[in-house]
Amino acid sequence: MSTTTIPEQRDVIIIGAGIAGLYMLHTCRTLGLDAVVLERGDGVGGTWYWNRYPGARCDVESLDYSYSFDDDLQQEWRWAEKYATQPEILAYLDHVADRFDLRRDIRLAANVVSAEFDERTEGWTVDTEDGRRFTATYVVAATGVLSQPKVPSFPGQDDFRGTVLVSSQWPSDGFDFTGKRVAVIGAGSTGIQITPLVAEQAEQVFVMQRTPSYSIPAYNRLLTDEEFAAAVAEYPERRRTARTTLLGVDTRNPNVSTFELPEAEVRAAYQRNFDYGGPMKLLTTFNDPIVDQRANDVAAAFLAERIRERVGDPELAERLIPDYPVGSRRLCVDTDYYETLRRDDVALVDLREAPIVTFTESGIRTADAEYAVDVIVLATGFDAITGALRAIDPRGRYGASLRRKWDEYPASYLGVMVAGFPNLFTITGPLSPSVNSNMFVAIEQHVEFIARLLEHAVDRGHALVEATVKAEEGWIAHAAEVANMTVFPLADSWYTGANIAGKASAVMPYLGGIGGYQQVIDEIADDDFRGFKVSERALASA
Incomplete structure (x- = not known):
């Protein structure tokens, strides 16, 4: 006797329950969007759930390594040390999940193995390793930049x-x-x-x-x-200034x-x-x-x-x-x-x-x-920035493979979208400040920009959002030009993918800084989201 998996239908599927996924879920709720988070681990926290090795500690001061979206949250969480340990950061993220009642829309032990865009329905289907299926108009990859371990296989x-x-x-x-x-x-x-x-x-x-x-x-x-x-007492100014810095x-x-x-x-x-x-x-x-x-x-x-x-x-x-x-x-x-x-x-x-x-x-x-x-x-590091999403290998228009595209170059527009993959958003994707900055700030930048894009699309009847090829090519060229003005290309590192055999070589973080990047995305949003094609879905007009 065969059984058919009945998909769970949502407006938004978020992959990952780390810093990015938690904030994205909270933000979707404020937009009135029905969202679910799929998390491969047995708990929330992302990087800070998995990396529990002795000595694991943040390299950004704890007073700056936290969310800024809620003033009460900022005031009530008391950091113990100058540089927070992994257990303290994980406790903070657990607190956030509980405080904002996020767990009811988080599916744990849900390891995403595929994500496919359906040309007919103009929506996404996402499958997990244990056979669960989810469908949605939008997918947000909050898969993390240091979340795909590089586990070498030595002879013997x-x-x-x-x-x-x-x-x-x-x-x-x-x-x-x-x-x-x-x-x-x-x-x-x-x-x-x-x-x-x-x-x-x-x-x-x-x-x-x-x-x-x-x-x-x-x-x-x-x-x-x-x-x-x-x-x-100084958090409002401290946070505002942080958005203007490198x-x-x-x-x-x-x-x-x-x-x-x-x-x-x-x-x-x-x-x-x-x-x-x-x-x-x-x-x-x-x-x-x-x-x-x-x-x-x-x-x-x-x-x-x-x-x-x-x-x-x-x-x-x-x-x-x-x-x-x-x-x-x-x-x-x-x-x-x-x-x-x-x-x-x-x-x-x-x-x-x-x-x-x-x-x-x-x-x-x-x-x-x-x-x-x-x-x-x-302690051999990670397949950084693109590794986690490459492992899932989303399929976009006409079955296009994201892994195959990134094998040639870690392409993106603003690190937010990849041309050919409608309604798939990436938080701190390649060619965004990401790991070359305070990750909380980089994540909040992206979540808030994606929220503006989603709101723009929803106002147009849950429209399709795509990065244009021209905009993507322009951003790739700009990011490379900025990188070539720096010393980053002079070293082989995981910033450039050099630690992974066969990985395309490019400086993956955008090196214009948090402040410069904020100016860019604000200008793009104010210019009717320049570089993004927002179009009515065929089903909506049928």
């Missing part, structure tokens, strides 16, 4: 008899490293956060580094009641060039922001390191000195100093990472000198040594 990986832990699939009840010999593969943001805490328990830690990172100490601490009260955070740095000041003052300014802690103030100390290689060299020399000081061992320090421009790969934040590498029970394994050859039954063999370990931690 199945032969290893110990434990393999993936940073983004960490055991929910944690893991005890006491007395274990551990290899941490990866020295990006995740590896830098994990290593010091693993070293506190383990008998021996091997940090396996292919590319070193620039990392700034967090100087994390508890927030005082006075600090929190002052921040709450990174979506008011770093309160002067808008001056490296070369406008004497060398001593330049050094003092960098030292002041280094001592404050965290990457954002330091990266914006001056207005030119990202666009002027000479200015970048000044920043790089300063940070190299700090690495040498923190490591103490000249030979080890040189292996930890990057050879690419500051900011062209993710600038990390740490607590005692370099200091941990000085310990006798911690060793740096430079994979550029001796790459991994194979996993063995008892550990890892490189080109020049064998390392016997009990646990291997894969």
Whole structure:
């Protein structure tokens, strides 16, 4: 006896219940749209649900890393630390889901496996892994920019008899490293956060580094009641200013060039922001390191000195100093990472000198040594920005594959839509500020712009919205022009897709900044949504 799946019909299907998905659902309700969220996890939180590894912490200060759409919410949530931990951020997002009664329209353990545009009905059909089907006029991909893990397969990986832990699939009840010999593969943001805490328990830690990172100490601490009260009082201005800045955070740095000041003052300014802690103030100390290689060299020399000081061992320090421009790969934040590498029970394994050859039954063999370990931690990053939606591979007009299109280039118009995929919206998609900014601000920008587009379409009878090919081509050219004015193309990184074999090479974040991007989308909306084709659906006129 066969059964037919009866689709659940909604106005909007939202894929993902992270920061973007929660706000999109709330916003759809304010527009009077019937929306559902499909989330592959067993809880809300997105990135902060999955990444529960030891040391997971935000690199944007907690007072800026939160929603701004509700003043009462801003005032009632009391952040505990300067840089919030994963459990605290997840608790905040759980609070938001409960406070705004969002859970009744969230379907958990709903792993989306396909999304197809139907030319006949001019709507979308979305299927989940467990056989559920949903149909809607509009789909919003809130799939996240760092949500598709890159889980490498090393030769001999199945032969290893110990434990393999993936940073983004960490055991929910944690893991005890006491007395274990551990290899941490990866020295990006995740590896830098994990290593010091693993070293506190383990008998021996091997940090396996292919590319070193620039990392700034967090100087994390508890927030005082006075600090929190002052921040709450200034939130309206703080949030407004954030929308005008490069990174979506008011770093309160002067808008001056490296070369406008004497060398001593330049050094003092960098030292002041280094001592404050965290990457954002330091990266914006001056207005030119990202666009002027000479200015970048000044920043790089300063940070190299700090690495040498923190490591103490000249030979080890040189292996930890990057050879690419500051900011062209993710600038990390740490607590005692370099200091941990000085310990006798911690060793740096430079994979550029001796790459991994194979996993063995008892550990890892490189080109020049064998390392016997009990646990291997894969802190190997993500298929960033486009990876999660590529995995679903939405099909647009005439069955066009988004994956195939993005295999050629991570094309989009504003990072919001892709030509050929009507009524499919992407939150912080490629060629938008996304990961090169405070993600809460970038997400709110996109949700609010998409809301304006939806309202515009609904007012026209739930019309079709499409990005035109001409507008998409123009935005691609503009984003590339902006990127080529910076140091970003000078490094291979996940910003450019270089960490994924075969991925199209392009600087995926839009580097015009949060403030510049806000001006662009406001102008486009005010110009009757220039570059978007809004047309009556055939069924509406039939």
